[in-house]
Amino acid sequence: MAWWEWTLDAAGAILILALLYGLALVVRRRLITRHGGTFELSHRVRTSGDGRGWVLGIGRYSGERLEWFRLFSLAPRPKRVWARDSLSYDGRREAFGTERLSLYPDHVVIVCLSASGDVELALSAGSLTGFQSWLEARPPGTDWSR
Numbered sequence: 001m002a003w004w005e006w007t008l009d010a011a012g013a014i015l016i017l018a019l020l021y022g023l024a025l026v027v028r029r030r031l032i033t034r035h036g037g038t039f040e041l042s043h044r045v046r047t048s049g050d051g052r053g054w055v056l057g058i059g060r061y062s063g064e065r066l067e068w069f070r071l072f073s074l075a076p077r078p079k080r081v082w083a084r085d086s087l088s089y090d091g092r093r094e095a096f097g098t099e100r101l102s103l104y105p106d107h108v109v110i111v112c113l114s115a116s117g118d119v120e121l122a123l124s125a126g127s128l129t130g131f132q133s134w135l136e137a138r139p140p141g142t143d144w145s146r
Contacts, residue, residue, distance in 0.1 A: 024074055029058065031076070032069055037061035039127040042103050043068050043080060044120035054102040054122065061134055086115045089135055095122065 032038060038060045046053030056071040057079070064085070067078035090111040095103050099122075103109075107122040110131075123131065 021074075025072065028074060028076065032058055032060060035060075039123060039130070040104060040107075041068055041127070042107065042122040044109075044122075047118070047120065050097055052098065052102075054099065056104075059121075059123070059127075066131075066134075082112075082114060082119065084135060087119070087135060088113045089132060090118075092128065 038058055040056075041059030042054050042056050044053045045055050058069045058071060060067045060069070060078070064083060066082045066084070066087070068080040068082075069075075070079050073079070090113050092108050092110045095107065095109055099109065103122045104124070106124050108125060108128060109120060109122045110128060112119045112121065
């Protein structure tokens with residue numbers, strides 16, 4: 001076989017793999033969102049640096065937990081999980097500097113306090129209202145584990 005035939009075969013294989021990856025991402029997102037309660041949620045995984053460390057993702061409410069899935073991952077399980085009783089809303093701010101390039105245009109950055117430290121999330125204003133309602137929805141003294 002000539003070199004150009006090998007090149008065409010390799011390009012075709014790469015194209016097929018890229019299409020399969022895209023299809024797998026679509027199927028995974030459909031599986032994650034089929035039970036509802038999902039929204040676009042970015043998470044700052046690295047707090048060092050000026051506005052760096054943001055990863056796009058999908059948030060899902062699952063009972064007493066907020067689950068976060070990376071957007072471009074094929075993993076079926078959430079990358080991060082926060083329990084409702086360990087999160088508290090600390091405030092919001094607008095994205096600044098390079099954050100505006102990393103996040104969706106209409107998203108605001110919020111800071112939550114958790115048992116493991118500060119958690120920075122970015123979501124739309126409508127999703128923020130839902131998030132605050134979810135945080136406050138648990139009646140005091142309720143034990144959901146029984």
